Amino acid sequence: MEPIIIVRDLRKIYHVGEVDVHALRGVSLEVPKGEFVSIVGPSGSGKSTLFHIIGGLTSITSGQVVVDGQDLSQLTDSERTRLRRKKVGFVFQRYNLLPTLTALGNIEIARYFGGNTGPLDPEFREIIRLLGIEHRLHHKPRALSGGEQQRVAIARALVNRPAILLADEPTGNLDSENSEAVLGLLRDLNHGFGQTILMITHNPEAAAYADRILHMRDGRVVRES
Amino acid sequence: MINRLVIENLKHRKLRTTLSALSIGFQVTMILAVAGLSRGMLQDSMNRAKGVGADIWIKPPGASAISLSGASMPQSVLKYFRQVPHVRLATGTAVQPIGGISTITGIDYDEFVAMSGPFRFLEGGPFQSDDDVIIDQYYAEQQKLRTGDRVRILNHEWRVCGVVEPGKLARLFVRLRRLQELTGSEGKLNQAFLKLDDPRRTQEVVQYLKSQPELAGYSIYSIEEFLSLFSMNNVPGLKAFIYVIIGLSLIIGFLVVGLTMYTTVLERTREIGILKALGAGPMDIVGILVRETVMLAIAGWVAGILLSVGAHWLINTHVRANLQSEIAPDWWPIALAVSLAASLLGALYPGLRAARQDAIEALSYE
Ligand SMILES: Nc1ncnc2c1ncn2[C@@H]1O[C@H](COP(=O)(O)OP(=O)(O)O)[C@@H](O)[C@H]1O
Ligand SMILES: [Mg+2]
Numbered sequence: 094m095e096p097i098i099i100v101r102d103l104r105k106i107y108h109v110g111e112v113d114v115h116a117l118r119g120v121s122l123e124v125p126k127g128e129f130v131s132i133v134g135p136s137g138s139g140k141s142t143l144f145h146i147i148g149g150l151t152s153i154t155s156g157q158v159v160v161d162g163q164d165l166s167q168l169t170d171s172e173r174t175r176l177r178r179k180k181v182g183f184v185f186q187r188y189n190l191l192p193t194l195t196a197l198g199n200i201e202i203a204r205y206f207g208g209n210t211g212p213l214d215p216e217f218r219e220i221i222r223l224l225g226i227e228h229r230l231h232h233k234p235r236a237l238s239g240g241e242q243q244r245v246a247i248a249r250a251l252v253n254r255p256a257i258l259l260a261d262e263p264t265g266n267l268d269s270e271n272s273e274a275v276l277g278l279l280r281d282l283n284h285g286f287g288q289t290i291l292m293i294t295h296n297p298e299a300a301a302y303a304d305r306i307l308h309m310r311d312g313r314v315v316r317e318s
Numbered sequence: 319m320i321n322r323l324v325i326e327n328l329k330h331r332k333l334r335t336t337l338s339a340l341s342i343g344f345q346v347t348m349i350l351a352v353a354g355l356s357r358g359m360l361q362d363s364m365n366r367a368k369g370v371g372a373d374i375w376i377k378p379p380g381a382s383a384i385s386l387s388g389a390s391m392p393q394s395v396l397k398y399f400r401q402v403p404h405v406r407l408a409t410g411t412a413v414q415p416i417g418g419i420s421t422i423t424g425i426d427y428d429e430f431v432a433m434s435g436p437f438r439f440l441e442g443g444p445f446q447s448d449d450d451v452i453i454d455q456y457y458a459e460q461q462k463l464r465t466g467d468r469v470r471i472l473n474h475e476w477r478v479c480g481v482v483e484p485g486k487l488a489r490l491f492v493r494l495r496r497l498q499e500l501t502g503s504e505g506k507l508n509q510a511f512l513k514l515d516d517p518r519r520t521q522e523v524v525q526y527l528k529s530q531p532e533l534a535g536y537s538i539y540s541i542e543e544f545l546s547l548f549s550m551n552n553v554p555g556l557k558a559f560i561y562v563i564i565g566l567s568l569i570i571g572f573l574v575v576g577l578t579m580y581t582t583v584l585e586r587t588r589e590i591g592i593l594k595a596l597g598a599g600p601m602d603i604v605g606i607l608v609r610e611t612v613m614l615a616i617a618g619w620v621a622g623i624l625l626s627v628g629a630h631w632l633i634n635t636h637v638r639a640n641l642q643s644e645i646a647p648d649w650w651p652i653a654l655a656v657s658l659a660a661s662l663l664g665a666l667y668p669g670l671r672a673a674r675q676d677a678i679e680a681l682s683y684e
Contacts, residue, residue, distance in 0.1 A: 145678050150595060171599060178597030185681060189592045193326035198319075205319040206597035249596070 095162065097256055097289050098124040098147060103156035105142050105312075116142040118312035119156070126256075129283040129290045131300035134309030140293045143309075144259045147291070148181045149173035161256045178207050182250030182258045186265035188242040190234040196245040197230040200252050207253030217252060220286070224248050224278055240271030247278065251288070258282070260292040264299055276302045320602075324609045331582075338578045339617040342661065345567035346622020346653045351629045352563050353649040356556055358633075358642035360548045367545060369486040371434040372511030373520045374527070375544045379535030381508070390506035391536070398532070399512055404523050406515045407433050410507035411487070412497050416471050419640060422451075423488035424497030433513050434486055441465045442480030445493055450479035452491040456639040472500055489639055564656055571660025575614065579607060579668035583675075590672050591680025600673035607669040608662065615661040619654045 105117040117139045124130055132140050145151045146158060149165065152173075158165040161180050168176065182203075183189075190199050204210075213221075221227055224244040234242055243263060250258055260279065264272035280302050282288045292303060300306045308316040328335045367375075376399075378391035390412075399408040409429035413421050427445055431437065437444070440455055442465035451471070453463060458481045463469060467478045476492065498504045514523060520540045527538045539547075550556050583590070590603055626645075633643040 148595070150677050150681075174594075174597060174599040177595070183595045185595075189588070189595070189681065191323070191589055191592060193330045194323060198322060198326070201319055202323055202593075203596045206593075206602065253597075 094126065096123040097126040097161050098122070098291075099157070099159040100143075100147070101157040103143070103146065103158060104154045105139070105146060105151075106154045115312055117146075117154075120309075120312070120314055122307060122314055124257075124289065124291065126289055127283070127287040128305065129280065129303045130292070131303035131306045132291065132293045132309060133295065133297070133300050133306060138309040139312040140309055141261055144183075144261055144291065144293065147257070148183055148259050149176040179253065180256045182253065182255040184243070184246050184250045184258065184260040184263045186262040188234070188239070188246045188266070190242055190246060190249070192234050195231050195233055196226060196237065196241075196248075199234070199245060200230075200249045203249045204252045209253060213252075216286070217248075217254070220251055220282065221248055223281060223285070238271075239267055240274060243267060243271070243275055244278065247275070247282075251282070256289060258288055258290045260290065262293050262295065264294065264296065272296075272299065320606060320609065324606060324613060327582075327586075327606075328610060328613060334578060334581075335614065335617075338574055338614050339621055341574045342571055342615060342618025342657050343621030343625055345571050345660070346619050346657055347625040347629060348563055349560075349567055349653045349656060350622060350626035350646060350649055351643070352560055353646040353652075354626065354630055354643040355633070355641060356550055356553070356560070357646050358644035360550070360553070361644060362642040364545050364548045365485050366487050367548070368541070369434060370511055371513065373514045373517050373541055374512040374524060375539045375541065376510040376512065376527075377537040377539075378508070379537075381537060387508075390503060390508055391510065393505045393507050395507070396510060399510065402512075402523065402527065404514045404516065404519045405512050407513040408510060409433055410494075410510040412494055412501070412503065412506065413488070413508045414472065414497060414501050416490075420457075420490070421488065422471055422490040422492060422497065424494035425491050426494050430491075433511060437480070437486065438483040440481045440483060442478065444480065446479055447477070448493055448496045449474070449476050450492070451476040452480045452482055453478055454482050454484040454486075454489045454639075456484050457489040460637060460639040474500055564652075567656050568660045568663075571615075571618075571657055572664040575611060575661040575664030576667065577664075578614070579611060579665045580671075582610070583607070583668040583672040586672075587675065587680045590675055591677040594677035595681060603673045604669045607665055607672060611661045611665040612658065615657045616654075618661075619650075619657050622653060622657070623650060 100120055100122045103117050103120040104115070107114040107116055120139070120143060132143070134140055142151070146153055146165070147160060149168070153166050160176065163176060165173070165176070190196070191202065194202060224247060226241060226244050226248060229237055229241055229245070237245065247263070263279070264275055267275060276299055279290055279292065283290050294300050306318045307314050308318070378389045380389035381387045393410060396408045396410055399405055407429070409426055412424040416422050437452065445452065451469065458464070461469070463478050465478050465480060469476050469478060471490070498506065512523070514520060524538055524540050527533055550560070593603060630643045630645055633641050
């Protein structure tokens with residue numbers, strides 16, 4: 094079967110004023126469907142940039158990225174928006190919940206942009222139960238603990254049943270107990286629902302939850318373990 | 319779903335939402351108050367004109383139809399009118415401005431009453447001496463005057479002899495002769511009124527009068543014609559004034575909403591980034607801001623209508639001798655259009671800025 098993510102010699106240059114920042118200098122990787130991959134590396138090594146490109150939030154300078162059969166370099170801005178809606182779910186270090194909406198509101202607005210309406214499907218209800226946030230759905234983010242907020246953010250990222258979940262340091266702001274819970278949940282989602290997951294982390298213990306670990310440095314994948 | 323987000327966003331910043339809606343509200347009030355005042359004052363003038371009971375109004379050469387002017391005609395012209403066929407009664411008045419938009423009117427009491435029907439006195443009664451003044455209820459209320467009180471008007475001391483129901487030509491009446499003496503215009507009238515034996519002959523008589531060479535230059539109106547002059551188009555400068563008010567409202571609304579939306583967008587950089595990461599396209603972001611703007615405009619419009627009703631009440635209870643206001647519901651849609659236009663224009667730049675904003679910058683720099 095064709096891998097769900099194919100990246101070939103990907104380069105990304107940011108133009109900041111007069112300066113060119115080479116964030117990615119030729120990244121190549123493949124992720125088969127249903128795999129849980131960790132990406133580790135020092136700050137500034139291009140991990141987030143790689144995620145933003147796979148997630149269609151920013152454009153490619155050169156190289157090829159194919160996500161679930163779609164070649165991103167061929168896409169227009171509005172096609173990239175559509176890709177973001179259907180194929181990827183993002184989880185961030187700072188949770189990034191909309192503060193004015195409740196947990197359920199946050200999930201529903203993602204669902205709205207994904208073009209899904211009607212009642213939540215049973216499988217997603219199962220995910221909510223797994224995440225242990227059923228009783229917190231009607232609270233606003235500021236009434237939730239960090240761990241709860243991150244679990245709501247994971248639910249939000251999964252509501253459109255994306256092909257890939259991209260988690261950028263999802264445990265970076267959590268204490269070890271909550272980190273373990275969130276990491277355990279990601280692994281359960283991966284095992285139970287076959288969810289493809291890419292996770293950026295600084296923490297070797299967190300990385301160990303994945304099937305495979307990619308090490309990045311200076312805009313390149315330098316090692317795999 | 320988007321509506322929920324929009325409402326929650328507005329609720330989240332209650333003070334700013336309220337203040338922006340209120341400032342839109344004040345512009346709406348401004349427009350509605352000007353419209354209501356123009357209409358109310360024209361309506362009041364019409365009612366008072368009707369109250370004369372004349373079939374034909376005559377203004378001297380050089381006079382403008384509905385505003386005050388110094389042009390006059392000799393009193394002897396009444397005799398001429400009285401011998402015109404079908405004219406049953408003829409009387410004339412002199413009008414003198416007494417400051418602001420108030421005027422005092424000199425009447426021949428018996429002739430005037432014969433034409434318009436008796437005054438309905440709320441207190442006091444007809445003139446007893448040459449220095450008596452009859453005032454209407456609005457003027458009495460506004461100036462806190464009662465029968466027997468003394469007032470100084472035109473540098474002359476008058477005694478209030480009676481307070482009458484409003485609606486008969488003027489608010490202050492004195493004897494014609496006295497007013498002519500005081501203003502040094504003996505034997506002169508500012509307007510004349512005719513009552514016919516049969517009102518159906520009005521057109522006929524108007525045509526006849528217009529064809530008389532002695533009356534060349536005189537303005538001769540049937541009462542219908544005269545009343546039809548009381549429209550916004552005929553008040554010099556009124557239209558332009560209303561346009562200026564609408565223009566100012568547009569500009570202020572544009573600035574207020576522009577500023578509100580601009581700070582909203584700056585402050586919500588991260589939220590806009592989140593929405594984009596969730597799959598919102600630029601048009602979705604613009605759509606959200608437009609909806610917020612439209613809600614602000616509608617809230618402001620409703621507030622403006624309520625405020626204008628309040629202003630109407632204040633005007634009609636406290637200064638109704640000078641100003642009369644009417645509720646003008648047909649202006650509500652115009653006010654809504656103005657507040658929507660101003661708000662949407664104001665939201666344009668912030669909206670485009672938000673749509674173009676880079677999602678990553680908002681999300682990745684913690
Ligand atoms: N939006 C951006 N504009 C300009 N430079 C950026 C932007 N995002 C990241 N960079 C730069 O690209 C490099 C890689 O950053 P990033 O992908 O965030 O690395 P990591 O997530 O591994 O810390 C850094 O030098 C960073 O400063
Ligand atoms: Mg990063």
